[in-house]
Amino acid sequence: MTPHSPGTDQIDTLLWIGFAAAAILAIAVIGGLLVVLARNRGERGAEPRQVSGGPGIQLRVGGALGIFALAVLVLSIVFTDRAREAPATGPAGLEVAGGEPLQIKTTGQQWLWRYEYPDEAFSYYRLVVPVDTEVELDLVSTDVVHTWDVPDLAPKVDAVPGKTHKVVFRADEEGTYTGQAATLSGQAYAAMRTAVEVVSPQQYEAFVESQKEEIQAAQDRVVKLIENGEVP
Amino acid sequence: MSAPTRNPELVVDGFPPRRARWVQLATSADHKDLGRILIAGALGFLFMAVVELLLMRLQLAVPENTFMPPVTFNRILSLYGATAIFLFALPLALGFFYYVTPLQIGARGTALPRLGQTGTWLFIAGAAVLYTTFLFTPPEAGVNPLPPLSGLAFLADNGVDAWLAATGLATLGFVLIAIDLVATLRRLRAPGMAWRRLPVFSWAAAISSWLLLVIGPVMLAAITMLMVDRNFEGIFFAGDAGGSPLLWQHLSWIFYSGAYMLILIFALGAIAEIVPALARKPLFNRNAVIGSLVAIAVLGTLAWMQNMYTAPIGLGWMYFAMIMSLALIVPFGLIFFNLIATLSGGAARMRAPLLFAAGAIAAIAIGLAAELEHSMVAVGWRLQHTTDSTAATHFALVGGAVLGGFAALHWWFPKMTGRTMGETLARISFWTIVLGILVAFVPLFLAGGEKGQVIDAYKFFAGEGLDAYNLIATIGAFVLAAGIVLGLLNAILSREGGRPAGHDAWGADSLEWFALSPPEPHNFDLLPDVRSPRPMRDIRLAIAHRSAREDQPAREHQPVA
Numbered sequence: 001m002t003p004h005s006p007g008t009d010q011i012d013t014l015l016w017i018g019f020a021a022a023a024i025l026a027i028a029v030i031g032g033l034l035v036v037l038a039r040n041r042g043e044r045g046a047e048p049r050q051v052s053g054g055p056g057i058q059l060r061v062g063g064a065l066g067i068f069a070l071a072v073l074v075l076s077i078v079f080t081d082r083a084r085e086a087p088a089t090g091p092a093g094l095e096v097a098g099g100e101p102l103q104i105k106t107t108g109q110q111w112l113w114r115y116e117y118p119d120e121a122f123s124y125y126r127l128v129v130p131v132d133t134e135v136e137l138d139l140v141s142t143d144v145v146h147t148w149d150v151p152d153l154a155p156k157v158d159a160v161p162g163k164t165h166k167v168v169f170r171a172d173e174e175g176t177y178t179g180q181a182a183t184l185s186g187q188a189y190a191a192m193r194t195a196v197e198v199v200s201p202q203q204y205e206a207f208v209e210s211q212k213e214e215i216q217a218a219q220d221r222v223v224k225l226i227e228n229g230e231v232p
Numbered sequence: 233m234s235a236p237t238r239n240p241e242l243v244v245d246g247f248p249p250r251r252a253r254w255v256q257l258a259t260s261a262d263h264k265d266l267g268r269i270l271i272a273g274a275l276g277f278l279f280m281a282v283v284e285l286l287l288m289r290l291q292l293a294v295p296e297n298t299f300m301p302p303v304t305f306n307r308i309l310s311l312y313g314a315t316a317i318f319l320f321a322l323p324l325a326l327g328f329f330y331y332v333t334p335l336q337i338g339a340r341g342t343a344l345p346r347l348g349q350t351g352t353w354l355f356i357a358g359a360a361v362l363y364t365t366f367l368f369t370p371p372e373a374g375v376n377p378l379p380p381l382s383g384l385a386f387l388a389d390n391g392v393d394a395w396l397a398a399t400g401l402a403t404l405g406f407v408l409i410a411i412d413l414v415a416t417l418r419r420l421r422a423p424g425m426a427w428r429r430l431p432v433f434s435w436a437a438a439i440s441s442w443l444l445l446v447i448g449p450v451m452l453a454a455i456t457m458l459m460v461d462r463n464f465e466g467i468f469f470a471g472d473a474g475g476s477p478l479l480w481q482h483l484s485w486i487f488y489s490g491a492y493m494l495i496l497i498f499a500l501g502a503i504a505e506i507v508p509a510l511a512r513k514p515l516f517n518r519n520a521v522i523g524s525l526v527a528i529a530v531l532g533t534l535a536w537m538q539n540m541y542t543a544p545i546g547l548g549w550m551y552f553a554m555i556m557s558l559a560l561i562v563p564f565g566l567i568f569f570n571l572i573a574t575l576s577g578g579a580a581r582m583r584a585p586l587l588f589a590a591g592a593i594a595a596i597a598i599g600l601a602a603e604l605e606h607s608m609v610a611v612g613w614r615l616q617h618t619t620d621s622t623a624a625t626h627f628a629l630v631g632g633a634v635l636g637g638f639a640a641l642h643w644w645f646p647k648m649t650g651r652t653m654g655e656t657l658a659r660i661s662f663w664t665i666v667l668g669i670l671v672a673f674v675p676l677f678l679a680g681g682e683k684g685q686v687i688d689a690y691k692f693f694a695g696e697g698l699d700a701y702n703l704i705a706t707i708g709a710f711v712l713a714a715g716i717v718l719g720l721l722n723a724i725l726s727r728e729g730g731r732p733a734g735h736d737a738w739g740a741d742s743l744e745w746f747a748l749s750p751p752e753p754h755n756f757d758l759l760p761d762v763r764s765p766r767p768m769r770d771i772r773l774a775i776a777h778r779s780a781r782e783d784q785p786a787r788e789h790q791p792v793a
Binding site: 001011012014015017019021029030037039042043045049050054055057058061062068072073077079080083084143145147151155157158160161181182183184186187188190 | 302303306309373374378380381385386471472476477478511512513514515516517518519520541542543544547551554555558559561562565566568569570571572573575576577578579580581582590593594597598600601602604605608609610611613614615616617618681682683684686687688689690691692
């Protein structure tokens with residue numbers, strides 16, 4: 001997994017900080033346990049000295065652990081805030097009127113993702129976004145809880161019925177990034193996948209135009225079928 | 233020293249004829265019988281959970297497997313979650329608390345035995361409800377059945393209703409047992425058994441019981457609301473009608489987080505009995521360990537929103553959960569430090585309980601370290617809902633409930649049956665379980681952390697770098713299963729065939745070793761005055777002191793002055 005947006009860059013950095021912190025703690029406990037067990041065996045013989053520790057050493061160890069936890073907390077908040085920062089559209093990106101992010105309504109439904117673009121165009125499964133552009137997904141769900149997850153581009157977010165959940169990202173490189181829904185949503189949950197295609201602004205606009213035309217053509221065909229009486 | 237034997241003067245005529253053994257057991261309100269029912273039931277459901285885990289791992293052995301249809305996978309997944317938590321880990325912990333605590337505090341029984349009896353049989357009833365769903369439709373809404381998926385509109389058959397009834401009955405049973413334990417610990421401690429002298433495991437029982445009195449009703453409320461939603465047109469969780477699906481997430485995660493902590497408190501409490509006894513030293517600092525257990529119960533439960541980083545809740549709430557989670561570093565770290573410091577300078581006898589205890593400490597440490605990483609908000613956005621979180625939870629809970637549970641089982645087995653569990657088989661099962669945990673769950677850390685494999689999915693796709701990880705994890709699950717089955721087999725074989733243990737099997741310091749093995753129905757004929765946190769050691773020293781005075785031979789039945 002390689003991050004391809006400013007937000008996921010920060011998440012990746014924090015991931016490795018967290019991994020280091022976790023490794024330090026786990027190794028300290030397991031290492032200490034193994035060393036102590038190896039050195040202090042004894043099947044029989046005199047009872048060892050019945051020593052126990054006072055509160056002083058507990059305070060020192062607890063204080064050290066507290067400082068460690070505080071450091072992890074501060075780093076987490078710093079990087080989480082950076083990961084949430086709305087990334088401004090860059091020079092290679094698509095200009096949206098008013099400097100607003102490109103808003104795309106994203107609907108989770110068993111077991112598909114539907115993406116609605118600003119100009120009445122929509123697509124299923126495949127999301128096409130312009131590169132270097134601030135994109136805002138407004139997630140809703142029509143049925144059960146779904147989790148939208150394209151780990152290279154953005155944090156995971158739930159689409160919950162009755163609420164709108166926003167996630168903002170800016171893709172730095174053209175390409176196709178896959179993702180998979182990450183909350184059990186019924187029988188075809190494992191097949192509920194999505195792909196984000198990051199393209200140039202021109203290709204994005206061309207895509208929206210062709211989607212609109214195809215949707216219009218499909219609607220015309222339906223209208224014609226109804227007029228001809230071929231569909232009740 | 234041999235513990236007190238029956239006084240011949242106490243034999244009287246006119247005892248009612250003994251009933252058949254199973255009638256005796258099924259109608260008993262004795263905490264030892266009920267504790268054994270809980271422990272035996274829990275270990276039976278451990279076996280079921282292992283079978284379900286293996287079925288799921290078989291399906292996930294190769295990409296796009298068609299071994300079972302998705303609906304079957306979802307059903308097994310739902311059964312696995314309910315079995316592992318409600319029918320194995322929680323009743324195992326409560327069974328040991330219920331069996332051991334009255335003995336440790338020098339009580340002749342529990343304060344409200346009928347409550348404990350009702351609770352135990354409610355748990356059995358819940359288990360029966362869950363497993364009879366095989367006859368109609370098993371639940372298929374997942375480990376935590378989130379509405380709206382678990383609502384009537386999406387799962388209209390009886391499976392979810394059965395899940396709710398089953399977990400509701402079991403949870404109600406656990407709450408009743410917790411009430412009995414709280415009352416017993418408050419009212420029935422032996423003379424001199426002040427709170428400051430209470431054994432750590434009894435402290436763990438007290439903390440866990442109070443915790444259950446908080447989280448149990450929360451889960452029962454959530455279950456009731458979902459039942460109302462499903463059967464009586466309620467709208468508690470209906471987002472479009474004024475309710476909120478998030479309400480279920482909050483309530484259920486409060487329970488699950490608290491239960492997670494309860495299982496770890498049980499394991500660490502048992503380990504804190506085993507380690508000092510087998511190292512032949514007092515616990516390095518009792519007060520720090522007990523205080524830390526209290527802190528774990530409080531902070532761990534308050535961190536419930538750690539499971540909801542992807543949900544539409546405010547960032548402030550996520551930071552609140554993160555602060556609570558990261559604060560847990562201090563109490564858990566202090567407990568590990570004190571256990572290691574107890575072993576340091578000791579003379580450890582590496583018997584099976586200590587082996588399992590050490591394994592449990594290691595596995596819990598890895599699992600909690602990984603959970604720490606998941607609790608960092610931005611990392612949670614990436615790692616939660618992946619197999620990385622599955623692996624973290626399984627390290628901590630298999631470490632706590634299986635390794636820690638087996639440590640407790642090997643430790644108190646002599647007290648319950650009068651026989652020691654076979655040491656050779658114990659060692660084989662221990663190393664097999666450790667190997668199994670590593671091979672089964674380390675690949676899942678990598679598959680989730682590196683490749684983002686999602687949880688609960690009935691299949692994964694080829695060409696995404698997941699094949700090898702999942703195949704290895706499946707092999708590891710079989711190794712783990714073999715180790716667990718060997719451990720269970722050891723317990724079954726040792727009930728009749730184990731080496732006779734004697735009453736004071738390990739030279740431990742707490743009062744349950746003053747009773748016979750297995751204890752009399754009334755636990756103790758006579759009780760010593762408790763003068764320190766180590767009453768059994770006081771007794772041993774006093775007897776050694778008297779034996780040294782040759783003019784006056786040791787007398788056994790006398791309480792030690």
